[in-house]
Amino acid sequence: MTMPTDQTGPARAIGLDVSGVSKAFGSFVALKDVDLKVPAASFHAILGENGAGKTTLVRCITGYYHPDHGQIAVDGRAVTIASSRDAHRFGIGMVHQSFTLVPSLTGAENLVIARAERPAVFRWDSERKRMKEFLARMPFRAPLDVPVWTLSAGEKQKLQILKQLYLNQRFLILDEPTSVLTPDEAEELLGRLRDMTRAGELTVCLITHKLREVRAFADEVTVLRRGEVAGVGRTADLTNADIAKLMVGDTPLPSRWTGRKPAQPAPHPAFEIRGLAANRDDGTAAFRDIDLAIQPGEIVGIAGVSGNGQSTLLEALCGQRALVSGEVLAHGERVLPTRAAFAKHRMFSLPEEPLKNAAVGTMTVAENLALRTFDRPPLAKGGWLSSAAMRRQANVLIDRYRIKTPSPSAPINTLSGGNIQRTVLARELSGDVGILIVANPCAALDFTSTEAIHAEIMDQRNRGVAVLLVSEDLDEILELADRVVVMSGGRITYAAPIADTDRATIGHYMAGEKTAEAGV
Numbered sequence: 268m269t270m271p272t273d274q275t276g277p278a279r280a281i282g283l284d285v286s287g288v289s290k291a292f293g294s295f296v297a298l299k300d301v302d303l304k305v306p307a308a309s310f311h312a313i314l315g316e317n318g319a320g321k322t323t324l325v326r327c328i329t330g331y332y333h334p335d336h337g338q339i340a341v342d343g344r345a346v347t348i349a350s351s352r353d354a355h356r357f358g359i360g361m362v363h364q365s366f367t368l369v370p371s372l373t374g375a376e377n378l379v380i381a382r383a384e385r386p387a388v389f390r391w392d393s394e395r396k397r398m399k400e401f402l403a404r405m406p407f408r409a410p411l412d413v414p415v416w417t418l419s420a421g422e423k424q425k426l427q428i429l430k431q432l433y434l435n436q437r438f439l440i441l442d443e444p445t446s447v448l449t450p451d452e453a454e455e456l457l458g459r460l461r462d463m464t465r466a467g468e469l470t471v472c473l474i475t476h477k478l479r480e481v482r483a484f485a486d487e488v489t490v491l492r493r494g495e496v497a498g499v500g501r502t503a504d505l506t507n508a509d510i511a512k513l514m515v516g517d518t519p520l521p522s523r524w525t526g527r528k529p530a531q532p533a534p535h536p537a538f539e540i541r542g543l544a545a546n547r548d549d550g551t552a553a554f555r556d557i558d559l560a561i562q563p564g565e566i567v568g569i570a571g572v573s574g575n576g577q578s579t580l581l582e583a584l585c586g587q588r589a590l591v592s593g594e595v596l597a598h599g600e601r602v603l604p605t606r607a608a609f610a611k612h613r614m615f616s617l618p619e620e621p622l623k624n625a626a627v628g629t630m631t632v633a634e635n636l637a638l639r640t641f642d643r644p645p646l647a648k649g650g651w652l653s654s655a656a657m658r659r660q661a662n663v664l665i666d667r668y669r670i671k672t673p674s675p676s677a678p679i680n681t682l683s684g685g686n687i688q689r690t691v692l693a694r695e696l697s698g699d700v701g702i703l704i705v706a707n708p709c710a711a712l713d714f715t716s717t718e719a720i721h722a723e724i725m726d727q728r729n730r731g732v733a734v735l736l737v738s739e740d741l742d743e744i745l746e747l748a749d750r751v752v753v754m755s756g757g758r759i760t761y762a763a764p765i766a767d768t769d770r771a772t773i774g775h776y777m778a779g780e781k782t783a784e785a786g787v
Contacts, residue, residue, distance in 0.1 A: 280470040281342050281358050281438050282307035288337030297323040298494045308467045312481045313474050315491035316713035317685045329354045329361050360436025362427050364443040374411035374426050378433045406459035420447040438470045447573050450774035457484045528729045535599035536560035537733035538702045543593035545583045553579035554757040566734040568748030576757035577737050613701030621691040628680030632672050633661035635679045636694050668693040685716035706737045755779045
């Protein structure tokens with residue numbers, strides 16, 4: 268089954284058959300008798316809520332975990348995959364959600380260092396000849412002669428996939444491969460990979476939370492729930508409701524909002540940014556001349572590919588980065604980024620990577636829920652924090668926001684990503700909210716967590732809250748926002764009401780293919 272690393276002709280797709288695989292960690296059963304059949308030259312999707320067992324399953328397939336029992340077969344032949352090297356030897360490659368490239372090396376250097384057997388001295392003339400023959404067969408390209416750190420997110424993702432194909436991996440597991448891509452890049456990438464499956468050159472196993480991608484590209488879907496297979500079927504035969512039902516079982520789906528209330532007229536915008544500018548850590552401009560106004564009861568979405576200034580803008584708004592120029596106003600009054608000013612103007616935030624930016628991992632769930640109000644009644648009495656009041660508040664919020672935790676006393680870093688997100692959201696929305704700043708609120712979260720968080724954000728909007736939503740998921744912005752602006756190269760290059768624009772137009776501006784005067 269070993270594939271020669273010097274193969275120059277096109278390889279053929281391989282199939283995978285997982286039978287009765289189980290994996291436990293102590294008393295916790297992560298997988299129970301899981302079957303997964305992915306025929307050669309097919310495009311298969313694996314779905315499931317966070318914690319359903321998807322990650323454990325692919326780690327068993329790729330050699331990072333050893334199943335307690337069960338069997339894995341490649342092209343009908345039982346194999347033992349004891350390490351990632353074994354997986355590569357059998358033609359199985361993994362493209363992770365986070366980039367696994369060496370930023371300081373060129374694309375070509377990243378390709379050759381990944382080989383299992385590397386010579387002491389590389390002969391670049393022959394390597395480049397081989398790469399040229401390889402790229403001639405590939406449906407897409409990526410720059411190979413410049414350092415990886417200079418590439419766009421889309422180019423890096425293409426390079427990660429090309430690296431696996433260069434190693435003759437013909438069964439690719441893709442973990443959320445489009446999370447950092449523009450809509451056009453995502454369509455192109457998945458479309459080209461699907462073309463390779465139909466040509467018999469590749470088998471793809473896609474892990475994603477985006478049902479739109481599953482419906483557009485996958486032939487079949489396997490749904491996991493609580494470590495077991497909940498259902499398998501042809502994508503064409505399943506509706507979104509069918510898939511959702513398989514994912515959540517008898518758990519009630521989160522309630523959806525019933526409609527949008529009109530934005531509330533006010534003498535001043537609820538939240539306004541004027542001429543904002545800030546630098547990166549190295550002193551270069553992160554963003555410049557940002558002007559934005561949000562009315563009460565309005566969601567304004569900022570779309571853009573990662574690295575175009577959105578993250579540093581959020582840091583500046585939350586007081587984590589110094590401004591070069593500009594000002595922030597709430598209801599016409601200038602706001603300084605202090606805890607007292609945020610409390611006065613009822614400003615709350617749900618930043619990206621909440622465990623890093625909005626929670627203290629070693630503190631309990633109850634303590635994290637109290638971080639906003641620990642020094643105010645009813646939590647504080649006579650200058651002392653009441654642990655009993657803090658527990659009572661935590662129990663109410665845990666129940667209201669359906670936070671899955673062993674107890675209020677559990678450290679927050681022991682919770683799943685979705686439940687950490689729910690905890691921070693519960694804290695930020697439990698008071699009287701006037702302005703809400705939200706960044707990538709559902710990144711890598713499952714269907715039910717996403718629906719619940721979207722419903723909470725829309726509920727706040729309908730209550731009259733001004734919401735600034737920054738998201739790299741264009742579907743999320745199209746679903747929630749009243750208006751959209753696009754950031755590219757550290758500036759706002761496009762702005763429009765959602766009703767007056769479309770996915771393709773926004774995607775072109777996200778990719779930097781268009782520029783426009785953005786009157787917002």
